[in-house]
Amino acid sequence: MATRMDEAGRAVPEDVPAPGDEPGYGIGAVARRLGVPAPTLRTWNLRYGIGPSHRSPGGHRRYDTADLRRLEEMNRLIKLGVPAADAAREVLRPGAARWEVPSERLPRPDPGLGAAVPATQGDLARGRIAPVTPDAPGAGAQVPTVAMLARAAVALDSQTVAEWIGAALERHGVVWTWEGLVLPVFETICRRQAETGASVEIEHLFSDRVLAALTRLVRRPDRPVNDRPVLLACAAEEQHSLPIYALAAELATVHRLETRVLGARTPYPALADAMRRLSPGVVFVWSQRPETGDPAPLGSLPALRPASRIVAGGPGWGDGLPPSVTFVTSFQEAVTRIREAIR
Secondary structure, eight states: OOEEHHHSSSSSTTHHHHHHOSOOBBBHHHHHHHHHHHHHHHHHHHHHSSSSSSOOTTSOEEEEEHHHHHHHHHHHHHHHTOOHHHHHHHHHSSOOOOOOOOOSSOOOTTTOOOOOOOHHHHHHHSSSSOOOOOSSSTTTTOOOOOHHHHHHHHHOOOOHHHHHHHHHHHHHHHHHHHIIIIIHHHHHHHHHHHHHOOOOOOHHHHHHHHHHHHHHHHHOOOOSSOOOOOOEOTTTOOOOOOHHHHHHHHHHHTTTTOEEEEEEEHHHHHHHHHHHHHOOOOOOOOOSSSSGGGSSHHTSSSSOOOOOOOESTTTTSSSEEETEEEESSSSSHHHHHHHHHHO
């Protein structure tokens, strides 16, 4: 282990900060913390650019907290079987703060949405994310990187796409999978279509597998916390329904809320009939395209007793929403407003 002399003339490990040094970690401390040999860390730095980003006033290279988080995530991905190069690309990818699926036909990104946060042991302990069990969908499958999942979709390998999405949902939950995998893969697919003129079959296959995986999670919790269900629907003629299935899956699996999803292109008379029959606590209506975001029909939805909170989400809604309608711009805001209305 490399050493240096402190002010008292004693030999101390190089990774122990000297007085006045900036906070950080030396390579020896990082190697011990991760259980990764120091030569491997140097290789990751040389090959992939994942290394210490600072030097102390004494000239010692230091890993800061952000560097350490990247290394921890890279180490985790490699242990799951992800190639080192793919793992490095994934941890260096800028965080995506999005909800909507990007495409001319699919919802586009909204920069106001919260970024995904990987699952932790604390999440598991608090019951926010279900652990993988041997008979669970996706059990035994590795969690892929964006590049791996996109390649499987391009190859039209529906079985692998389904297994990997299932594994991500089981290990990390809906929000992590939606923001960290599904949306970036959609961006990759749509960019490929724009650059190469590729046909729509890749997008359709991937959408189908995502919808199937989310639909399995949209089920009634064993002990729902709401007496009146949350009703989710797309605006009339709006066909982009994946975001409402993702929202319903998050509400059911994490927040134990009973939901009913009416899906794409729900006529407003049909939505009104469903409201009268179910007396929902909240009605969430999604609009992606301006053509489907006419606010007037929202004001004509039935006034029930007790009242249903109407929540509108998506970039299709323009000005003129009725004052009684709550407009949300992010996944987390939608969850928060729905939970507040249920209380």
